Amino acid sequence: MPEAIVTERLTKRHGALVAVNHLDMAVPTGQVTGFVGPNGAGKTTTIRMLLGLIRPTSGAAWVLGEPLTSAAAYLQRVGSLVDGPAFYPALSARKNLLVLARLAETVDRIEYVLDATGLRGRADDPVATYSMGMRQRLAIAAAMLPNPELLILDEPANGLDPAGIREIRKLLRALADQDITVFVSSHQLSELEQVSDRVVLLRTGELVYQGALTDLLAGQSAQTTARPEEAGDVGALAGIIERHGWTVRAEDNQVIISAPADAAGTLNRLAHQHGITLAELHTRPPTLEEIFFDLTEGEGGA
Numbered sequence: 185m186p187e188a189i190v191t192e193r194l195t196k197r198h199g200a201l202v203a204v205n206h207l208d209m210a211v212p213t214g215q216v217t218g219f220v221g222p223n224g225a226g227k228t229t230t231i232r233m234l235l236g237l238i239r240p241t242s243g244a245a246w247v248l249g250e251p252l253t254s255a256a257a258y259l260q261r262v263g264s265l266v267d268g269p270a271f272y273p274a275l276s277a278r279k280n281l282l283v284l285a286r287l288a289e290t291v292d293r294i295e296y297v298l299d300a301t302g303l304r305g306r307a308d309d310p311v312a313t314y315s316m317g318m319r320q321r322l323a324i325a326a327a328m329l330p331n332p333e334l335l336i337l338d339e340p341a342n343g344l345d346p347a348g349i350r351e352i353r354k355l356l357r358a359l360a361d362q363d364i365t366v367f368v369s370s371h372q373l374s375e376l377e378q379v380s381d382r383v384v385l386l387r388t389g390e391l392v393y394q395g396a397l398t399d400l401l402a403g404q405s406a407q408t409t410a411r412p413e414e415a416g417d418v419g420a421l422a423g424i425i426e427r428h429g430w431t432v433r434a435e436d437n438q439v440i441i442s443a444p445a446d447a448a449g450t451l452n453r454l455a456h457q458h459g460i461t462l463a464e465l466h467t468r469p470p471t472l473e474e475i476f477f478d479l480t481e482g483e484g485g486a
């Protein structure tokens with residue numbers, strides 16, 4: 185699959201502070217990729233570099249196959265939302281889009297982007313009367329005016345209530361279904377987990393993980409609880425599991441094991457081999473929020 189964005193050791197320093205540190209990232213086309221990290225992780229800095237708004241200190245990147253150094257060659261194929269939307273509040277959505285579309289010579293796209301973002305019904309009302317969610321959708325509508333192959337959105341769900349966040353999610357999914365590549369940042373994994381095909385996790389400017397969410401989950405330890413039928417077997421069971429190499433602690437009449445998510449079968453067999461019958465065995469996978477917190481622990485904001 186061709187890549188919409190590739191970065192190689194992309195780095196941005198502000199004096200002694202390294203905002204983005206040797207970032208190697210690949211964003212495939214035609215998918216929604218969530219760009220997630222706590223506040224200050226370097227998401228906005230990365231996005232600003234990709235859009236040619238600031239220059240990297242070192243490293244390289246390509247957007248839609250073109251190097252950052254020739255941003256003019258790709259920027260007309262990219263729609264973006266950074267630093268929040270700015271519109272004329274007294275004008276309607278349609279008139280705001282008209283102002284922008286005249287500049288970009290894309291007036292014929294206005295009706296389409298109003299439809300795509302679900303704003304047509306309120307298109308002639310002043311933007312001053314819009315909810316935050318509607319304003320964010322209008323910002324995405326504006327980003328879509330040039331008919332972009334790639335949308336780069338910095339925190340489009342920021343400041344929205346759960347209903348607004350759902351609206352944005354639905355819209356991003358609909359865009360991806362039209363083969364638009366979406367690269368979208370958030371400081372909360374939960375905002376993007378339902379809509380992202382892939383995630384790139386960032387912490388203090390460094391890549392923590394990139395790949396499918398399902399793979400991220402599969403590699404994590406789950407918490408399994410096993411309760412032997414005979415309470416007197418708890419100590420023996422804990423010893424067996426420990427010798428197998430998994431972290432375990434005895435608690436009341438049960439043992440709690442930190443092991444791969446598919447460990448239940450092995451646990452059952454181990455117990456059986458040692459003549460212990462399990463009355464209860466259940467595994468709880470970690471939530472994405474727990475994984476994210478573990479990976480970015482101590483950095484705050486998440």
Ligand SMILES: Nc1ncnc2c1ncn2[C@@H]1O[C@H](COP(=O)(O)OP(=O)(O)OP(=O)(O)O)[C@@H](O)[C@H]1O
Nearest residue numbers: 198201203221222223224225226227228229230371
């Ligand atoms: N122009 C600048 N001068 C100095 N430091 C900067 C500048 N821009 C960003 N930084 C610092 O770089 C780091 C990364 O900031 P950045 O805004 O990219 O993070 P972020 O992940 O987008 O966080 P947020 O969600 O809060 O915007 C932060 O420590 C920030 O204070």
